[in-house]
Amino acid sequence: MLEGAEFYFNVDHGYLEGLVRGCKASLLTQQDYLNLVQCETLEDVKIHLQTTDYGNFLANQTNPLTVSKIDTEMRKKLCREFEYFRNHSLEPLSTFFTYMTCSYMIDNVILLMNGALQKKPVKEILAKCHPLGRFTEMEAVNIAETPSDLFKAVLVETPLAPFFQDCMSENTLDELNIELLRNKLYKSYLEAFYKFCKNHGDVTAEIMCPILEFEADRRAFIITLNSFGTELSKDDRETLYPTCGKLYPEGLRLLAQAEDFDQMRRVADHYGVYKPLFEAVGDGSGGKTLEDVFYEREVQMNVLAFNRQFHYGVFYAYTKLKEQEMRNIVWIAECISQRHRTKINSYIPIL
Amino acid sequence: MSVSAVIFLTLVLGFLMGKDWNKRAQTIMKARLKGAQTGRNLLKKKSDALTLRFRQILKKIIETKMLMGEVMREAAFSLAEAKFTAGDFSTTVIQNVNKAQVKIRAKKDNVAGVTLPVFEHYHEGTDSYELTGLARGGEQLAKLKRNYAKAVELLVELASLQTSFVTLDEAIKITNRRVNAIEHVIIPRIERTLAYIITELDEREREEFYRLKKIQEKKKILKEKSEKDLEQRRAAGEVMEPANLLAEEKDEDLLFE
Numbered sequence: 001m002l003e004g005a006e007f008y009f010n011v012d013h014g015y016l017e018g019l020v021r022g023c024k025a026s027l028l029t030q031q032d033y034l035n036l037v038q039c040e041t042l043e044d045v046k047i048h049l050q051t052t053d054y055g056n057f058l059a060n061q062t063n064p065l066t067v068s069k070i071d072t073e074m075r076k077k078l079c080r081e082f083e084y085f086r087n088h089s090l091e092p093l094s095t096f097f098t099y100m101t102c103s104y105m106i107d108n109v110i111l112l113m114n115g116a117l118q119k120k121p122v123k124e125i126l127a128k129c130h131p132l133g134r135f136t137e138m139e140a141v142n143i144a145e146t147p148s149d150l151f152k153a154v155l156v157e158t159p160l161a162p163f164f165q166d167c168m169s170e171n172t173l174d175e176l177n178i179e180l181l182r183n184k185l186y187k188s189y190l191e192a193f194y195k196f197c198k199n200h201g202d203v204t205a206e207i208m209c210p211i212l213e214f215e216a217d218r219r220a221f222i223i224t225l226n227s228f229g230t231e232l233s234k235d236d237r238e239t240l241y242p243t244c245g246k247l248y249p250e251g252l253r254l255l256a257q258a259e260d261f262d263q264m265r266r267v268a269d270h271y272g273v274y275k276p277l278f279e280a281v282g283d284g285s286g287g288k289t290l291e292d293v294f295y296e297r298e299v300q301m302n303v304l305a306f307n308r309q310f311h312y313g314v315f316y317a318y319t320k321l322k323e324q325e326m327r328n329i330v331w332i333a334e335c336i337s338q339r340h341r342t343k344i345n346s347y348i349p350i351l
Numbered sequence: 352m353s354v355s356a357v358i359f360l361t362l363v364l365g366f367l368m369g370k371d372w373n374k375r376a377q378t379i380m381k382a383r384l385k386g387a388q389t390g391r392n393l394l395k396k397k398s399d400a401l402t403l404r405f406r407q408i409l410k411k412i413i414e415t416k417m418l419m420g421e422v423m424r425e426a427a428f429s430l431a432e433a434k435f436t437a438g439d440f441s442t443t444v445i446q447n448v449n450k451a452q453v454k455i456r457a458k459k460d461n462v463a464g465v466t467l468p469v470f471e472h473y474h475e476g477t478d479s480y481e482l483t484g485l486a487r488g489g490e491q492l493a494k495l496k497r498n499y500a501k502a503v504e505l506l507v508e509l510a511s512l513q514t515s516f517v518t519l520d521e522a523i524k525i526t527n528r529r530v531n532a533i534e535h536v537i538i539p540r541i542e543r544t545l546a547y548i549i550t551e552l553d554e555r556e557r558e559e560f561y562r563l564k565k566i567q568e569k570k571k572i573l574k575e576k577s578e579k580d581l582e583q584r585r586a587a588g589e590v591m592e593p594a595n596l597l598a599e600e601k602d603e604d605l606l607f608e
Contacts, residue, residue: 110443111442111443111446114443114446114447115446118446120446125442128442177482178443178447179482179483179485180482182486183485183486186486219486222485222486222487222489223485223486225489225490226484226485226486226489226490227482227485230481230482231481232481232482232485240485289490289491290490291436291487291488291490291491292436295436327435330434330435331431331435334428334431334434334435335428335431338424338427338428338431340424340428343428343432
C-alpha cells in the first residue's frame with residue numbers, strides 16, 4: 001500500500017470517520033459518571049441518561065425497570081450504529097468490520113453448537129446470541145447432529161471457516177472441550193486480524209497492531225492466571241496463546257511454564273510495557289485485580305487511537321469504548337439496584 | 352369405663368355384695384389416679400424437653416436467616432462483578448448443566464421420642480465449569496462460585512432447621528394437649544369418683560353404726576323390761592333362786608361330814 005493515506009482516505013471513508021468521531025464525542029464524560037453514581041434508584045439513572053446522547057432509549061419500557069432491560073436497550077443502540085457504519089462502508093473497511101464481528105460470531109457459534117448438541121430449540125438460543133455476531137446461516141444450525149456435521153454444512157460458509165481449519169481436523173471437533181475450542185478459535189481469529197492490519201500498512205497498522213498485540217498478550221496472561229489450579233495442562237495452555245503479541249516467542253514459552261502469580265509477574269518484568277501494569281496490581285481484595293489493570297490500559301490505548309486521522313482503528317476503538325461504557329453503566333446500575341454502594345466507583349473511567 | 356358406669360356399678364355391686372366391693376373399687380380408683388398423675392408428669396417432662404429444643408432451634412433459625420441475607424447479598428454482588436469483567440456467561444452456564452454437584456442426604460435425629468429430619472450436603476463429581484471464563488474474568492468467576500456454594504450450604508442448613516421447627520411444633524402441640532387433658536379432665540374425674548366412693552363408704556359406715564346403735568338400744572330396752580319382770584316376780588316370791596354353788600354353806604351332796 002502506498003503511504004500517505006491522507007491523500008485518498010477521505011474519498012472512500014471520510015464520511016464514516018467524521019460520523020464515528022461525532023459518536024465518540026458523545027460518550028459519557030466524567031461529569032456524567034459522577035451524576036450517575038449519585039443516583040438513588042434506577043429511575044434516576046434513566047432520567048440522567050436522557051440528558052446524554054442516549055436520549056429516550058428507555059422511554060418505551062414498562063415498569064419495573066431492571067438492569068437487564070437497560071443493558072439490552074444499550075446494546076440495541078450500539079448495534080444500530082454499528083450496522084449503519086457497516087452498511088455504508090466500502091472495501092477494505094468492510095473486511096475490517098467483518099473481522100470485528102468475528103469475535104462475537106465465535107461466541108455465538110459456540111452457543112449454537114452447545115444448543116444443537118443438547119437438542120435445544122433454535123429460537124431460544126438465537127434470542128441469546130450477540131446481535132453483532134449475526135450471520136445468515138444461524139437458523140440452519142439445527143439440521144446438524146454432531147459438531148463435524150455442523151462444520152461441514154453450516155460453518156464452512158461463514159468467515160469463521162479458516163479459523164476452524166487452523167485449530168483442528170474435523171474429527172477432533174467432537175471431543176474437544178467447548179471452552180478450549182472457543183479459545184483456540186479466538187487465537188486464530190486474532191492472528192488473522194493482526195495479519196490483515198499489518199498487510200494493510202499505513203496508519204491503520206501503526207494504530208491497530210499495538211492494540212492487537214496488547215490484546216494477544218493480555219489473553220496469554222489471563223489464560224495463565226485462570227488455569228492455575230485447574231486440570232488444564234501446560235501444553236494445552238500453550239496452544240491457546242495467540243502468537244501475535246510482544247510475548248512471542250520467549251515470553252509465551254516462559255508463561256507456559258509458570259506455576260503461580262509471582263512467576264507470571266517475573267515474566268512480565270522482562271517487558272517494559274507490562275512491568276508497570278503488574279506493579280499496579282494490588283494484593284488481595286482491596287486493590288485492583290490484574291483484569292482491571294488490563295481494562296484500564298485497553299481503554300487508554302483506544303482513546304489514544306483517536307489522536308491520529310485517516311485510519312480504521314477509530315472504528316475499532318469506538319466500538320470497544322462504547323462497550324466499556326455499557327459495562328460501566330450496567331455496573332453502576334447493579335450497585336444501585338442491589339444497594340451495595342461500596343464498590344460503585346470501580347468502573348473504568350473513559351477520559 | 353365411663354364415670355357414670357363406674358358409679359352405677361359400684362352402687363349395684365355394693366348393694367349386692369356389701370362393703371367389700373366398694374373397698375375394692377376404692378383401691379382400683381386410687382391406682383388409676385396414681386397412674387394418671389405419673390403419666391402427666393412424664394408427658395410434662397417430654398413437653399419441656401421438646402420446648403427447650405424448640406427454642407434452641409428458633410434461635411439458630413434467626414441467626415442463620417440473618418447470615419443468609421448477608422451471604423445472598425454478597426453472592427448477588429459478586430455475580431454483578433463477574434458480569435462486569437467476564438461479560439454475559441449465563442447462557443454458557445445454563446447450556447452446560449447436566450448433573451448436580453452438591454447433593455443432600457437426609458438423616459434422622461431423635462429428641463425425646465420425636466424424630467427430626469436433618470439434611471447434610473455432600474459434593475459429588477468434578478466442577479464442570481472449571482474452564483469457564485478462561486480468557487476473561489476467571490478470578491471473579493471463582494469468587495462467584497465460592498460465594499454461591501456458601502449460600503447453598505447455608506440454605507441446606509436452613510431447610511433442616513425449618514423442617515425440624517415445624518415437626519417439633521406439631522409434636523409440642525400434641526403433647527401439651529395430652530398434658531392438659533390429663534390434668535384438667537381425667538384427674539379431676541378420677542378424683543371426683545374417688546371422693547364419691549369415699550362418701551359412699553362413709554355413709555354405709557354411718558348406716559351400719561346407726562343400725563348397730565338402734566339394735567343396742569332395743570336390746571337394752573328389752574333387757575330392762577325383763578329385769579323389771581324378774582324383780583316383780585321375785586318380790587312376789589314366785590321365783591326360785593337356783594342354787595348358788597359358791598354361796599352354799601352346806602353341801603347337800605356330802606353325806607358324811
